[in-house]
Amino acid sequence: MSKPSSRRQFLGAVTMVGAGVGINALAIRGFRMPFMAEPRHVKHSARHPDEHFTVSADGAFYTGMEGSLLSWRAFVPEPTLTMQGVFRVTVDNIHPQAILRREGGGQIREESIDGLQRTLLGDTEPGKELRLHWQVPFANSYRFAAIGDTGGGRELEWALRQAHHLGAQFLLLLGDLYYQPGDDLNVLQNLSRSPLPVYAAYGNHDIVRSFDQHLLHWFEHG
Numbered sequence: 001m002s003k004p005s006s007r008r009q010f011l012g013a014v015t016m017v018g019a020g021v022g023i024n025a026l027a028i029r030g031f032r033m034p035f036m037a038e039p040r041h042v043k044h045s046a047r048h049p050d051e052h053f054t055v056s057a058d059g060a061f062y063t064g065m066e067g068s069l070l071s072w073r074a075f076v077p078e079p080t081l082t083m084q085g086v087f088r089v090t091v092d093n094i095h096p097q098a099i100l101r102r103e104g105g106g107q108i109r110e111e112s113i114d115g116l117q118r119t120l121l122g123d124t125e126p127g128k129e130l131r132l133h134w135q136v137p138f139a140n141s142y143r144f145a146a147i148g149d150t151g152g153g154r155e156l157e158w159a160l161r162q163a164h165h166l167g168a169q170f171l172l173l174l175g176d177l178y179y180q181p182g183d184d185l186n187v188l189q190n191l192s193r194s195p196l197p198v199y200a201a202y203g204n205h206d207i208v209r210s211f212d213q214h215l216l217h218w219f220e221h222g
Helices: 002-029 154-165 183-192 204-208 212-218
Strands: 045-047 054-058 060-066 069-074 080-084 087-092 099-104 106-114 117-124 130-135 144-147 170-173 198-200
Touching (some): 144 154, 154 183
Parallel strands (some): 170 198
Antiparallel strands (some): 054 080, 080 130, 099 130, 106 117
């Protein structure tokens, strides 16, 4: 009579151990669950509600509005923006050596460069569009660094500094920047001070921790 009871106890213990291992793996390794939300889609076009100009992008995504400016972030070395109207835009993550080319009906009245950020003021001819395209001199031969699983703190700061020191023209971040509370703010601080363009992908840890709610504008996932 004791065997069935012992068997049930054994199976129950195995089940508890298996559940514990599974939960621990989900917490530590960030395995995805069916109910987990996908990263939000990012916008590749925008219209200023007051200034009434429009911008569409290829290789960059919209990050927000700052007064009369529409802000964008490039996720490739040679992005293209198509404008219509009297426009004011900022484009972040542009290599300092990138040269701006334009075609279509319109003109650039002012372009300023601040590190990796470009600010552009201009206008288009009535009913026409102006296409702005940045070109880098190393398009056919380039040097880059790639790293993942840095977290958001000292390792990421070291990777940015080391990539620049080694002469990389850009850095690929392969995901898993979020491992502990505060990493989202650390990533913002480190990437905003980056000496070279950074192109980043989501890792499983980043999605599990709803990282995209804080750092949407650093990633392309649309």
